[in-house]
Amino acid sequence: MRLPGGGAVAPFFAPPPAPHSQQARPQQARLEQLRALLATLERRPGFDRGPASVPAAELPEEACWTLGHPDVDGWLPGRHLDAASLGEIKPETYRDLPAALTFALLLASRRLGMDRTGNVAPTVPRPVSPGLVVWCWPARLARECGGLYGPGLVRLGLDPARVLLVETATPAETLWAMEESIASAAASIVIGNLDTVALTPARRLALAAAAHRTPALVVTAARSPAMAATFARWRIAAAPSAQHPLDPAAPGDPRFTLTLERCRGTAMGAALQSSVVEWSHDAHRFRVAAGMADRTSETASWA
Amino acid sequence: MPADRPLALVAHGAHGLEIAAANEAARALRVQTGAGLADTRAALPALITLPAERDRDRDDLLRLARWCGRYGPARHVDAEDGLWIDITGVGHLFLPKLATGSAAAMPHENDEAGERALLADLTARFSRLGLTARAACADTLGAAHALARFAAEGSFVIAPRGEASSVLAPLPVAALRIDIDAVRLLERLGLRRIGQLYGLPRAALERRFRALNRKDKPGAETIATVLLRLDQALGHYGEPRAPLVQIPDxxxxxxxxxxxxxxxxxxxxxxxxxxxxxxxxxxxxxxxxxxxxxxxxxxxxxxxxxxxxxxxxxxxxxxxxxxxxxxxxxxxxxxxxxxxxxxxxxxxLDARQQGLDADATGEHARAAARLVDRLSGRLGTRCVMRLLPRASHIPEAAQKHAPALGMDQAKISAAFEASLPTFDGRRPPFLLDPPEPIEVLAAIPEGAPALIVWRRVRRRIVRAEGPERIAPAWWAAYVPRAPEACAGARLTRDYYFIEEASGARYWVFRAGLYDKERDGECGGDDDDPQARTPRWFMHGLMP
The missing domain is CATH 3.30.1490.100 (DNA polymerase, Y-family, little finger domain)
Incomplete structure (x- = not known):
């Protein structure tokens, strides 16, 4: 598997490279069998992802959905986001909700993989998925955070012509609309916004996502309990932006404090990864923020 | 309410309360529609009365008309107390299955039998619903109207094809859908039956009526109405009727x-x-x-x-x-x-081969249409939307939300493709519409904000970029202000992209220039310093 960062890395659950000689120990085969069984039991897509040496152009579609930086992608099993699963995005506090929504948009932008100007984002080998971004949220939230705005989406690398906006009145409607969209072949990614999701609907969404290989993201409220049946849970907070290349007083590329609170397929302790990541508006990818600028002097000048 | 006791509905008329309708028992006791309630009461103290509710009558009649769709797609309410249904070519559907076998042999007779079956079914169903219905079937609406109201002795009557004139001839002129004044006028002239009108020379009739001008209604108009109604009833003159619902294909x-x-x-x-x-x-x-x-x-x-x-x-x-x-x-x-x-x-819609379609985008478009249909069907078309660009440099006018139902992906893509050049500059992915007023503290009047209060929360600003000046459309001054236009729609705006200490980023603007522009709606006179101070607005949340 070739990654944007360069080196070939074995996917987390793919079988290890074949032994050089014929005298493979008998346990080895048994071990592989067990791994395969485990992957099947846990419904983990990725078992069929193939050996590590597949060129990028022949990678299965879902392997192309990454965050765009090897360090952050390294947190994930197989070094990519799971396209056939349910993800949860939580703001750190209520005030970080716009950041969480933006992060969902950015993941969608990575998923679609192509920006409006026709430039394929450099880190994505090819347009990943030709479908729609289905954005389901309660009408109340559209008033609170503002409606989706096409020109702004273009800037995030997301094609506004491919956004299908669904405004719902109740959480049940949101869940229904999400499930319908996941089941449709038209959707590339389905993003929903709910305060909290109970066990059964979460499981339904996860099963639908796995069955139709369409990723679903749910942005939930900061204080609500964690959703069940998710592949990964991200916690997002807004962070002071990067240095502007030309104007020190201006905000630069947006930064987020990104925490991977839970991720299926990683060891429990290793899952809790946190980093400040930066979104590049030019490359349409994330990168790990290169050291925080010392902002005390600027802050002082504004005070 | 027992049906054998006299009951009448009363409504306000020209001379106080009048009888609007009476049941069979009351009519047998000579309670007449249109008579004053006081007189009727005096003659029949036992009369039970209830207020008439014409609006609800009308609603019920409409509901009944909808239900009559089972007899034919084109149907509507006829006058205040009737329904009309176009049953052309429908009759045979109501024949018992055995009889339809001979349909090819004698279509004409078969049709009549079918019509009879239809009317029998209709009146039977109405009587089961507790309604007394009189039905008639005729070549024209006018004839059916007259027959149903003045001729039906049993439950229904059918006028044989092409014999409307002979069937109508013995009926009183009141059956012609003309007002009471016209009826009286005709009766004064000795014209009591419809048949008497057939042979009359029309020119002479009009001349004679012209002499009978009244102050509110000229006689010529009265006789013209009478003749029109007669022609319509006899089928000499067409009478288009709008059906209650669109006729399906x-x-x-x-x-x-x-x-x-x-x-x-x-x-x-x-x-x-x-x-x-x-x-x-x-x-x-x-x-x-x-x-x-x-x-x-x-x-x-x-x-x-x-x-x-x-x-x-x-x-x-x-x-x-x-x-x-x-x-x-x-x-x-x-x-x-x-x-x-x-x-x-x-x-x-052309036939399409299923399965062998290699066109992935076509398949995808079909799936998208299906999805939109389903979502719109349940949530409503207004809740399932696509973003569409609009040719405007005013940020909130540069896009609109349009119902996704029936929208073509290729067209949306082309529209965004065409509007790409206008999408330069920093724009937020979430736009507040309308912009929300905020309180701003700026270091210098024309400068960027240093502190804002939005939704009652103070936010200290540490970085700012701007201004980006967006002037109002010059023609806006010449068109009347739209009521839904947001505050400051006609003012020059200076947009700032600002960042809070915590990292939250906003897109705000100042509406109006200091000492130069004033929003007419800000109120206050020239001396009021408040009116001269431009106002600030929160317009979007930046990534």
Missing amino acids: FTARLSFSDPLLIAASVEAALERLCSDLVGMLVEAGAGGRRFCLSLYRSDGTLGEVAVGTSTPCRDEAHIGRLLREKIAHFDAGFGIDLMTLEAHEVAP
Whole structure:
């Protein structure tokens, strides 16, 4: 598997490279069998992802959905986001909700993989998925955070012509609309916004996502309990932006404090990864923020 | 209320309370419609009266008219107390199955038998609903109107084809749908029967009536109305009538001898209707964009469910799925004895080979249309939207939300492609519309904000970029202000991209220039410093 960062890395659950000689120990085969069984039991897509040496152009579609930086992608099993699963995005506090929504948009932008100007984002080998971004949220939230705005989406690398906006009145409607969209072949990614999701609907969404290989993201409220049946849970907070290349007083590329609170397929302790990541508006990818600028002097000048 | 006691409905008339309607028992005791209540009461103290509710009568009549869709698609309310149904070519559907075998041999007689069966069915159903109905079937609406009200002795009467004039001849002139003044005028002239009008020379009649001018209504107009109504009743003059609902292009119907009560059986029937309708559409090489399912309950009420599709459609499974969702919570009442499924807005649709279609984008577009249909069907078309660009440099006017139903992906993409050059500059992915007023503290009047208060929370600003100046459209000064235009729509705006200490980023603007522009709606006179201070607005949340 070739990654944007360069080196070939074995996917987390793919079988290890074949032994050089014929005298493979008998346990080895048994071990592989067990791994395969485990992957099947846990419904983990990725078992069929193939050996590590597949060129990028022949990678299965879902392997192309990454965050765009090897360090952050390294947190994930197989070094990519799971396209056939349910993800949860939580703001750190209520005030970080716009950041969480933006992060969902950015993941969608990575998923679609192509920006409006026709430039394929450099880190994505090819347009990943030709479908729609289905954005389901309660009408109340559209008033609170503002409606989706096409020109702004273009800037995030997301094609506004491919956004299908669904405004719902109740959480049940949101869940229904999400499930319908996941089941449709038209959707590339389905993003929903709910305060909290109970066990059964979460499981339904996860099963639908796995069955139709369409990723679903749910942005939930900061204080609500964690959703069940998710592949990964991200916690997002807004962070002071990067240095502007030309104007020190201006905000630069947006930064987020990104925490991977839970991720299926990683060891429990290793899952809790946190980093400040930066979104590049030019490359349409994330990168790990290169050291925080010392902002005390600027802050002082504004005070 | 026992039917054998005299009962009358009263309403306010020209001379106080008047009798608006009376039941059989009251009519037998000579209670007359239009008579004053006081006089009637004096003669018949035992009369029970209730207030007449004309609005509700009208509503009920309309509901009944809808239910009459089982007898023909074109139907509506006729005057205040009647219904008309166009049953052209419908009669044979009501014949018993055995009789239809001979349909080819004698179509004419068969039609008449069918009409008789239809009217018998109609009056029987009405009487089961507790309504007294008099029905008539004739070549013209006018003739049917007259026969139903003045000739029906049994429950219904059928005028033989082409013999309207002989059937109408013995009826009183009041049957011609003319007002009471015209009737009196004709009776004064000795013209009591419709038949008496047939032979009269028209020119002479008009001349004679012209002499009878009254102050509110010229006689010539009266006689013109009379002659028009006569011509219409006899079929010499056409009478277009707008039906209650749009006439469908294709209809499939299914009736049941035993009313359906269980949801599963209704769904099974729906499946069959869908396949019937799709069969018709396939034969015609067409697809519908709107499908209307009517469920006729046996108690004379009607449930109607309509679904729309993005593209002309004749996919049985898809139509069935859309409709099934809508009838999931349908109340079958005492049972459903007839279901019809109609296709509207039919457009040509070429046959398509399934499965071997290599065109991935076409397949994808179809899936998208299906998804939009389903979402719109349940949530409403206004809740399922696409973003569309608009040619404007004012940020909130540069985009609109449009219902996704019936929208073409290629067109949306092309529209965004065309508007790409206008998308330079920093724009937020979330735009507040309308912009929300904020309080701002700036270091210098024309400078960037240092502190804002938005939604009652103070936010200290550490970084800012701007201003980006957006001038109002010059022509805006010449058009009247739209009521929905947001505050400061006609002012120059200076946009700033600002960042809070915590990292939250906003897009704010100042409406108006210091000391130069004033928003007319800010109020206050020139000396008021408040009116001169430009106001600030929060317009979007930046990533």
